[in-house]
Amino acid sequence: MVEATIASGTSAKRLETAPTEFVESSGIRFAYRTVGTRSGTPLIMLQHFTGHMDSWDPAVVNALANDRPVIVFDNTGVGQSSGSTPDNVRQMAKDARRFISALGLTGVDLLGFSLGGFVAQQLAADYPDLVRRVVLVGTAARGGEEHLLAVLDEARSHMKAPDIRLPLFFTPSEASQAAGRAFLRRVSARQVDRDPESGDAISGPQAKALIGWCASKDPDNSILGRITQSVLVVCGSDDTMLPDRNAYFLFKHLRSAQLILYPDAGHGALFQYPERFVNHVTLFLTE
């Protein structure tokens, strides 16, 4: 088991109040925050389309951080990080690799959500010595099935919700929408030093990367074939953007994957059932 120690910088108890720090590599100044214990294999969180450090659910991050350092960051061009957002997953993975190395970390676990799950797969395949275990949530293999723009358009056209994540991440059921509102309260708890919201300079290239990943077929599953690490795949029953068929496909084609699917849950399954999700991830990372 890889063990690492966060040698420098700050490790806060809660994401809501964790200070933003910066590290530079190859001309990019990466913004990040560290929560949790100082020893143990750090868990690097890889974020969804247009998301940034303040898009992570404190209920998930803080509870995962009980047993390990959890590091959220803005990849190139996002939030408080410098540079231009790349328009392809391979470059995003290279940039994430630079960020991780700049922190002096030589072994990490990854949690990739949606677009971040694409980046996590690419990282795990390209850097097997760096990546110990991988959690993939609401995501797809290269060549997978995505309905990003259709679902975004649909959500925008019926936009009565106070936040687009209510229709995008949660199902129409009363229970799911209530969980969504609780999630929105949690992600808005941080009062100071919030990341700026993502504009077209981020959403444009990220949409191209996301659509390109799914449009470029991978008949030999060459990326999945190179992932030898243990993987936990999690998805909601009613994910409209990246349907749970993708999760089942990942499970069937990865060498060593567990699959967990949640009921009455959309793309944001991990935010709908934060306690259950944390329990499952904790079991996976510690077994």
Place this chain on the structure above:
Amino acid sequence: MVEATIASGTSAKRLETAPTEFVESSGIRFAYRTVGTRSGTPLIMLQHFTGHMDSWDPAVVNALANDRPVIVFDNTGVGQSSGSTPDNVRQMAKDARRFISALGLTGVDLLGFSLGGFVAQQLAADYPDLVRRVVLVGTAARGGEEHLLAVLDEARSHMKAPDIRLPLFFTPSEASQAAGRAFLRRVSARQVDRDPESGDAISGPQAKALIGWCASKDPDNSILGRITQSVLVVCGSDDTMLPDRNAYFLFKHLRSAQLILYPDAGHGALFQYPERFVNHVTLFLTE
């Protein structure tokens, strides 16, 4: 939450040494053993084709029994119980209901494996007030896909294994076969008062029940539709008798189900990863 107390009889610490007890109902004398705490919602274990009380893995039963009473029993005609084995799932469920009521229990959780999973579905649908939560392992909805006889024939024709459960319950991989041998050591640990092995008087009607369940289509999913309880569905990636497509189908058609699939695992996924399985079931039963 239903709470019950095992009012009478013995509750042992380990399945391997739990005494066999008997309770009578409608002319059937049911053999059973109780392991674990005396309070909490009892977990009733529903056994696979030709299995009996000594076919359960002590590693699974004993660990689950840390937090609740776990009750294994022989249904009508099996092991040390009297009567003739029924040839249909509905009657098996009725008999299980009689056994549970004869113990004076008014609220239970169910863990049904394979054929026992059919019985668990029927019980949960028919007796919603009795059944709180349900764990379904290596099983299928009515009308599901089964390869029981084909797989049995195949296993028998290549029979070099010391126990047919090695090829039937585990994959050909070295890791899975090693887990299988460890499982066989655990299930053979009990020295006294073991159940007799099942003969044709059990396997005949049980095979008819199993094949009949899968052969009788249920286009409206009438049984699944009546199951309102929370369900945890677990299956192995390479279950040759009741493939994991069945588990995914159950997940998609049950009202509130979580799905967990394990890698490199056959029909006996719960015995291959006893610790992981117990952790997942414990989370499900206690959340």
